[in-house]
Amino acid sequence: MKNKLFLLLSAILVACSTNSTINKKTNTPCEISKILYQENKQHEFLNSLVYCFDHKGITNQDYYDLFFMLLSATSVVEGTPQAIQTFKKIKKTVTTTAPLQIKKTFLKQVVKKVDANLIGVPFSQNITGHSLAGWVRVLDEKTGKYEFTQALLARIEIDNQLHGINIDTGSNANIFPSSLFLDNQVIITNSIVSDVHKKSTYAQKGFVKNVNFFGLTDYNLLATFINSSPKEYPILGLNFLMKFSNFCIDTHGLSLNVEKCSSIKTWQPMQLSPKLALILEVQLNGEPSKLLIDTGSSSNLINRRHLSYNQLKALNDVEVSLQTIKGANSISDLSIQSTHYQLSFSNDIYHTEFEIVHDSEIAMRGNYHGLLGLEFFDSFESIMFDFKNMRLGLGKRKTKSFSKN
Known part of the structure; x- marks a missing residue:
């Protein structure tokens, strides 16, 4: 019990020292765990679960919510001996105190996946x-x-x-x-x-x-x-x-855990969704939009369902064509329209091409309205993903992008 209390107090002290919204007087142990997860403090979140799962006030819904968060958190933390040891304590607590059905769900659907997530080594080298x-x-x-x-x-x-x-x-x-x-x-x-x-x-x-x-x-x-x-x-x-903690792409290629990335001019805050998606809040022709940051997509995509009346009206004279788009496990022929939008965030304005997708399901999987792909990122000399501070760095604009010829 002393070890569990120490883990919780350590998590609270770290969180409170970094402008967390935790109130240690009013928040329950499981509320503290959920706040730590939402604030992207994965290690503190793992530590807090040991006490949360041992708390008498935990509900069945708390268990299921926190199991989902546990799977997401352990997919990005370093597989350090400390993280592995913490999960062993979590496993022992759940199998000892949880109701039978919760215990079965945990052992059947969570344990193996978390163990797989924690395979790895600490990544501290440059x-x-x-x-x-x-x-x-x-x-x-x-x-x-x-x-x-x-x-x-x-x-x-x-x-x-x-x-x-x-x-x-x-x-x-x-x-x-x-x-x-x-x-x-x-x-x-x-x-x-x-x-x-x-x-x-x-x-x-x-x-x-x-x-x-x-x-x-x-x-x-x-x-x-x-x-x-x-x-x-x-x-x-x-x-x-x-x-x-970060990675940088510039004229030197790909670098990981670097102190700085060349020519970064602006920084934009990123959001991390519970399903492990990086979201950027932008304005498209003055309309608010949330875009998935997707370096696996060659194009920028926006779903037609998200467009405003004025944006749809501007597409009336734009030709509709059929384009093949590849996902991770499927290929679809989609009706699209190509147009240029003014994309802005943090007082910076860019002009880039978007593919307007007519299929109602495409690019609407998560809490976002479209994808920001290499069509946009290729216009910069360097980009940096700073995961420690959850921000995106953009370098100088290229005088000329990659040529298709």
Whole structure:
């Protein structure tokens, strides 16, 4: 009991010292846990759960809410011995004090996934100099021709062979086609995943063994394996990227845990949703909008359902065309309209092209209205994702973006 109380008090002291909204006199232990989670204080959140789950006032709904938060939090924290030890204490508390049905749900749906999430090592080193590709050639299966597309690629080595991997901030998970690296797959549990098209498919969760990249050797990379993935490359998602305090993309390539990123001129606050999505609040032609920050998307997308009357009226003379869009596990032919919008945030104004999507389900999966992709980010000499302070850094504007020729 003393250890649990110490963990809770430590979490409260840290939170109160950093402008938290916690009131230690009025908030219950489980309310404190939820506040810490909402404030993106994952380590303090984990520590507080040990006491919350032992609190007599906890309800069944509290259990289910906090299980979901636990899965999300452990997907981004470093897999340190301290985090693993804390989860052991959480597991012991739940299996000892929770009602039988809650205990069954915890053991069946939570434990294996959290254990998988915490596979890893602390990432504290400064890692720099990994080359990235801008425009890359891929085979269009319909036409049989090679076409150019935008992708943010890094290199990984598995069994002494180099492979490209897509740096995708729009994905909350690392995703691998199940047909790749069969000898290096370790399966832990079954899962279901959905993509930007709201298409769901069965998958398996585990890790890829013996991966060498970003200065890590023989690393076990947590991954979701999908039977049929239309993406040309595996995806490195937020559950790995957010294990680092930041990453920078500039003329030197990809750098992780850097002290500064060259030529950053402005900083914009980012929001992290419970489903592990990075959201940017912007104005599109003066209308408020929330966009998913998605380096895995070559285009900027906005759903037609979100547009105002004036924005829809301005599209009356814009041609509607059919475009193929690839999600993590599906391909859709969609009706779209292309137009330029004035995008503004924090008193900065940019002009960029958006694809207006007519399908009512696309880009509406979470608490956002569209995607901000490489069409926008490619116009800067450097960008930086500062996860420690939850902000996005934008560098100088390029005089010329990547050429398709």
